[in-house]
Amino acid sequence: MFSDRKLPSYISRENVGPWHIYLEQVDRVAPLLDKALQPWVETLRRPKRSLIVDVPIRLDDGRIEHFEGYRVHHNTSRGPGKGGIRFHQDVTLSEVMALAGWMTIKNAVVNVPFGGAKGGVRVDPRQLSQPELERLTRRYTSEIVSMIGPDKDIPAPDMNTNAQVMAWIMDTYSMGEGRTVTGVVTGKPISLGGSLGRPDATGRGVYVVAREVGQRLGLPIPGARVAVQGFGNVGEAAARIFAEAGASVIAIQDVSATVYAPGGLDLAALRQHLRATGSLQGAPGCETIGREEFWRLPCDFLVPAALEAQINQFNAGEINARVIVEGANGPTTPEAESILADKGVVVVPDVIANAGGVTVSYFEWVQDFSNFFWSEDEINRRLEKIMADAFAAIWVLAGERGLSLRTAAFVIACSRVLEARAIRGLYP
Numbered sequence: 321m322f323s324d325r326k327l328p329s330y331i332s333r334e335n336v337g338p339w340h341i342y343l344e345q346v347d348r349v350a351p352l353l354d355k356a357l358q359p360w361v362e363t364l365r366r367p368k369r370s371l372i373v374d375v376p377i378r379l380d381d382g383r384i385e386h387f388e389g390y391r392v393h394h395n396t397s398r399g400p401g402k403g404g405i406r407f408h409q410d411v412t413l414s415e416v417m418a419l420a421g422w423m424t425i426k427n428a429v430v431n432v433p434f435g436g437a438k439g440g441v442r443v444d445p446r447q448l449s450q451p452e453l454e455r456l457t458r459r460y461t462s463e464i465v466s467m468i469g470p471d472k473d474i475p476a477p478d479m480n481t482n483a484q485v486m487a488w489i490m491d492t493y494s495m496g497e498g499r500t501v502t503g504v505v506t507g508k509p510i511s512l513g514g515s516l517g518r519p520d521a522t523g524r525g526v527y528v529v530a531r532e533v534g535q536r537l538g539l540p541i542p543g544a545r546v547a548v549q550g551f552g553n554v555g556e557a558a559a560r561i562f563a564e565a566g567a568s569v570i571a572i573q574d575v576s577a578t579v580y581a582p583g584g585l586d587l588a589a590l591r592q593h594l595r596a597t598g599s600l601q602g603a604p605g606c607e608t609i610g611r612e613e614f615w616r617l618p619c620d621f622l623v624p625a626a627l628e629a630q631i632n633q634f635n636a637g638e639i640n641a642r643v644i645v646e647g648a649n650g651p652t653t654p655e656a657e658s659i660l661a662d663k664g665v666v667v668v669p670d671v672i673a674n675a676g677g678v679t680v681s682y683f684e685w686v687q688d689f690s691n692f693f694w695s696e697d698e699i700n701r702r703l704e705k706i707m708a709d710a711f712a713a714i715w716v717l718a719g720e721r722g723l724s725l726r727t728a729a730f731v732i733a734c735s736r737v738l739e740a741r742a743i744r745g746l747y748p
Contacts, residue, residue: 338418338628344654346421349730352723357738364424364734367417368393368435373463375441377455387443387456391464393473394420394436397740400471401437402427402678404478404507405485407456411440415628422649423678426671428733430710432682437473439464445480457485461492468493470503470688476681477507477553483519487512503688506681515684517699518677523557523625524700525676526647527565528707529668530621533643536715537666539620542566547617547641549573550625551594554647554674556587558623563587567621573614574600574626580617581606615639624651625674631656639665646670661724669726671733672711679706 343365350361375387390413393401403423416438424436441460445453467473477486486505490512493504502513510516517524531541544567548559551574559569568584576599579585586605593603601608615631618640624630625647631639636656644660645668646652652660652667660667680703687693694702718728 337412337414338650339414339421341629341650341653342418342421345726345730346734348654349727349734352721352727352731353734353738357735357742360738360741361734363395363397363738363741364421367420368395369467370413370417371464371467372413373460375456375460375463377452377459379452380449387441387460389439389441389460389463390416391439391467391473392416392420392437393467394438395424395737395741396435396437396473397737397744398428398435399433400435400469401467401473402432402434402476402681403436403438404476405439405441405460405481405489406478407441407443407445407453407480407485409442409444411442416440418628419649422671424737425730425733426675426678428736429671429714429729430675430679430706431736432679432706434474434678434682437475438478439475440478453485454488457488458492461489462496465493465496468504470501470685474503474681474685475505476677479552482553483507483509483514486514503685506684507677508684513684513688515680515687515699516694516696517703518680518684519553520557520561521680521699521703522554522647522674522677523559524561524703525679525707526554526558526623526625526645526673527561528676528704529673529711530562530623530643530645531565532708532711533645533666533668533715534621537643539642543568544620545570545618546621546623547571547573547614547619548623548625548647549614549630549651550623550648551590551600552625554677555623555625556591558625558647559585560587562621570619571609571614571617572600573611577601577603578609578611578614579603579606580609580614612638617641621645623647626651629653631660633659636660637663639663641665643668646673649674657724657726667724667726668711669729671726671729672707672714675710676703676707679703 373389375389419438427434508514571580622641628650631652633655636659
């Protein structure tokens with residue numbers, strides 16, 4: 321696929337990285353776009369701007385430590401950049417570029433007026449104290465401040481970041497502006513202009529699209545067997561909402577362990593055990609199984625809600641699920657998706673499945689601008705309508721043109737982005 325494209329020196333052909341997974345997805349959809357949009361397709365393959373920053377901080381013991389940070393604007397044709405910030409020891413520029421590209425697609429799929437952006441710092445936040453984490457966040461914010469703003473680029477929480485981190489970013493930005501600017505980030509604490517419903521939004525969106533695809537496949541949620549990889553913000557919320565709707569969550573996997581109960585896990589007990597011990601290992605009422613065995617479990621819905629490329633050519637053939645709902649960004653490689661298609665497994669792609677978070681982030685941004693805040697019931701109703709309508713459009717297009725759900729989602733999103741780009745023209 322990449323034989324005619326020169327790869328950057330930091331990417332090998334054996335390990336092309338997340339950015340080139342994104343590029344392969346664009347390559348697959350490009351021929352399906354309207355002829356009038358073809359001259360603009362290269363726009364999707366090139367980030368608008370990328371920033372690499374040094375983030376030096378003073379540790380509690382007085383030493384100076386340096387960390388590498390990134391912020392990428394992939395495309396802003398439809399509005400300001402929107403995308404999370406992650407703190408993780410394995411963050412790379414390739415990953416942040418890909419995540420920014422997927423944010424462009426995701427925002428266009430649900431038709432919110434944002435472009436795609438993403439950021440990250442290569443750090444293991446578990447190794448930092450709370451004061452060190454605050455200093456890291458504030459210094460990183462000061463390094464990327466030229467790229468962010470309520471009408472320019474609006475960060476949000478992502479892996480290992482949360483409402484507290486967003487509060488530090490908002491405060492740091494506001495100090496530079498000399499006024500309180502709540503709309504510079506979303507996912508903030510409620511007391512600082514955050515939105516009700518935001519913590520569960522991504523997990524709720526996963527559930528909504530699972531329900532929608534289940535209705536079309538004759539696979540109702542009540543009584544369905546669900547396996548979830550990841551028990552953080554997205555995975556925990558999705559598992560809880562599935563269970564509240566009558567599904568049986570039979571397996572959870574996180575970095576500490578994989579737990580399984582064929583009759584359904586007690587999620588409240590699992591959460592309590594995790595808080596008390598920091599691990600799923602030894603949780604009551606379930607057994608611990610091997611990590612690879614997780615993928616072989618018979619289930620109706622499999623929700624990968626952890627990292628990229630978890631479902632790949634090495635384990636896709638063993639998967640025994642009817643539907644995969646991608647709670648994480650890029651959890652299924654293109655090679656794996658071809659294997660799953662041959663097996664008849666329906667894959668609901670990340671760009672719609674986990675778009676609940678950015679949808680409610682849009683609601684938060686709107687509420688901050690208007691200083692008028694909605695109830696949680698109103699937030700959830702609006703979220704469900706946007707997600708259900710967006711999925712319905714993808715399902716119809718996939719059926720009409722014989723496309724996978726991912727390809728149909730990309731056709732819709734890329735068309736919207738490129739139409740905006742074409743109408744705007746070139747300056748100067």
